[in-house]
């Protein structure tokens with residue numbers, strides 16, 4: 001099954017908090033259920049959050065709710081991924097929220113396939129690709145953005161290997177990206193977050209492809225840890241690509257003005273259910289990072305690959 005499905009007027013989500021040990025589902029009967037699913041990260045990843053929110057709006061519509069209010073509440077569920085805001089606004093101006101949500105669902109898959117096709121052009125035979133967090137099928141409706149690039153290159157027999165960092169504190173790399181790659185039969189190895197610099201220095205990684213929660217005019221916002229990966233890649237002249245659909249673009253904003261979600265201290269204080277720091281430890285737990293455009297080699301979209309410094313020209317040409 002895909003990350004989510006619309007069945008019998010319900011939104012059924014893979015419960016990503018239970019992976020990789022258990023493949024189970026979370027059924028949303030109301031828009032409030034969708035808000036819970038987004039907040040608790042049952043569904044996560046920018047495109048998946050966007051499409052889930054669109055179905056949340058559809059549930060509100062079917063229940064006769066005031067959609068402006070539903071939209072406000074959905075937008076307050078997680079602040080960083082712009083797809084959430086994009087999806088709610090798109091539903092608000094649509095004639096039929098359910099049909100629009102279904103359209104966005106299909107579009108997401110087509111978009112990722114296109115990102116995969118463009119992205120595979122920069123992958124060379126034998127590449128070892130580092131990815132951070134999970135920008136895979138689970139972060140979208142299907143196929144993935146960064147892992148969509150990996151999938152296409154693999155289907156083209158490019159003999160690629162993937163390295164996933166664990167992505168503390170929620171472990172999306174270890175739990176979700178490794179799981180996806182194993183299911184697809186793509187060679188994958190897991191590393192501690194802190195090991196990617198050493199592996200770049202010793203020529204064990206020759207490309208980085210990650211996703212984004214927001215593409216601003218001066219860089220991108222993505223899972224915390226992305227900046228340090230980008231810095232190391234720059235130091236060792238390793239191409240650093242970001243794969244993201246145009247629905248993740250917010251070209252009015254600067255990376256420095258994007259709201260970075262701060263999550264619960266418990267995510268850092270506990271590991272596998274055990275406390276790993278003294279009682280009363282104060283914690284800072286930003287869920288996202290910012291990567292300035294001078295560290296980015298290119299942004300892979302469904303319309304082509306953009307050089308981050310040529311942003312404006314790209315959008316002028318698109319119109």
Ligand code: MRU
Nearest residue numbers: 044045046133135139211212223
């Ligand atoms: O906190 P998460 O798991 O929602 O963060 C996800 C990421 O940072 C992804 O890299 C990003 O949303 C891109 S997904 C195609």
